Amino acid sequence: MNSGEVKKIRDRFLKELEGSKSPSERKKICKRYIEEELSSVFCCLKDLSGENKAKVGKAANELRQMINEKMKESKESEETKEEWLDVTLPGKQPSFGGVHPLAKLQERCEEIFAKMGFISVEGPEMENEWYNFDALNFTPDHPVRDMQDTLFIKQKDREKLEAKDKLLMRTHTSPVQVRYMEKNEPPLRIIVLGRVFRNETTDSSHDINFHQLEGLMVGESISVANFRSVISFFFKELFEDSVEVRLRPSFFPFTEPSFEVDVSCTICNKKGCSVCQKTGWLEVVGAGMVHPNVLKSAGVDTERFNGFAFGVGLDRIAMVAQEIDSIRLFYSGDLRFLKQF
Numbered sequence: 001m002n003s004g005e006v007k008k009i010r011d012r013f014l015k016e017l018e019g020s021k022s023p024s025e026r027k028k029i030c031k032r033y034i035e036e037e038l039s040s041v042f043c044c045l046k047d048l049s050g051e052n053k054a055k056v057g058k059a060a061n062e063l064r065q066m067i068n069e070k071m072k073e074s075k076e077s078e079e080t081k082e083e084w085l086d087v088t089l090p091g092k093q094p095s096f097g098g099v100h101p102l103a104k105l106q107e108r109c110e111e112i113f114a115k116m117g118f119i120s121v122e123g124p125e126m127e128n129e130w131y132n133f134d135a136l137n138f139t140p141d142h143p144v145r146d147m148q149d150t151l152f153i154k155q156k157d158r159e160k161l162e163a164k165d166k167l168l169m170r171t172h173t174s175p176v177q178v179r180y181m182e183k184n185e186p187p188l189r190i191i192v193l194g195r196v197f198r199n200e201t202t203d204s205s206h207d208i209n210f211h212q213l214e215g216l217m218v219g220e221s222i223s224v225a226n227f228r229s230v231i232s233f234f235f236k237e238l239f240e241d242s243v244e245v246r247l248r249p250s251f252f253p254f255t256e257p258s259f260e261v262d263v264s265c266t267i268c269n270k271k272g273c274s275v276c277q278k279t280g281w282l283e284v285v286g287a288g289m290v291h292p293n294v295l296k297s298a299g300v301d302t303e304r305f306n307g308f309a310f311g312v313g314l315d316r317i318a319m320v321a322q323e324i325d326s327i328r329l330f331y332s333g334d335l336r337f338l339k340q341f
């Protein structure tokens with residue numbers, strides 16, 4: 001080995017580099033020369049002697065420096081190529097999302113009830129028959145259990161299962177009352193906001209799913225007057241208006257006594273319009289004093305505690321508040337509708 005041979009390697013290297021087509025190819029050539037050709041030169045060095053060793057060493061070092069420089073240049077031009085950006089291309093129009101009108105309403109409900117000390121809790125959308133019906137004092141032959149109204153989950157040998165194992169899509173948010181009371185001691189104030197399901201034919205005011213606001217207050221000596229004040233405060237805050245609230249007797253399996261709550265029509269101000277069907281009032285809430293059987297199902301001492309519960313159809317409230325004429329619009333995913341909020 002002499003310095004002439006190192007020069008030959010250098011010439012070969014430069015020639016190969018010249019013939020290369022891209023920075024990444026040049027980088028590969030540099031790497032190969034350092035790892036193979038140069039390292040074998042350095043390997044031979046220990047067997048050489050005197051002046052020749054010094055010459056070859058010097059030439060090899062110079063060549064290594066040169067290859068390293070070429071490698072650095074190739075790397076840089078490769079990076080610039082990757083980052084190169086055509087600034088003359090037209091930009092992408094960002095599309096903005098928005099909060100769904102129902103989600104907005106749910107948030108507002110939470111805010112209002114938080115002012116009265118109610119906390120918001122959740123429960124499963126797929127329930128079992130015990131929580132959805134039995135625990136809420138529905139008799140085994142209650143018509144709601146019928147296939148017409150409830151979406152049952154297909155299960156093998158369903159008839160043989162216990163009520164707690166028979167699955168369905170919850171028909172109301174009330175099962176969460178029992179679930180919460182099982183784990184928490186009164187006094188308690190909760191609201192439940194969520195989706196519920198019914199096996200219904202869809203039309204402008206019915207869909208297979210809709211949203212409910214459920215409220216529950218349990219404590220010592222809770223009265224209908226307490227309920228009236230809570231629900232009146234809620235609607236006055238929600239409609240930012242002097243709405244009137246009235247209670248009418250009704251029947252629900254899980255409350256006794258039960259009432260329907262009407263609020264004065266915010267659109268016509270009690271004069272009568274198509275939304276309130278000329279009555280001046282909107283039926284929006286089902287409510288009542290919690291039936292002792294429901295409290296017992298959840299293990300609450302009925303000698304000491306009582307309470308009230310109510311359910312509000314949120315879709316209906318949102319329709320009235322925003323003057324929307326079909327419930328189906330909420331679930332259609334139509335941007336022309338959603339962009340208005």
Ligand SMILES: [Zn+2]
Nearest residue numbers: 265268273276
């Ligand atoms: Zn009206």
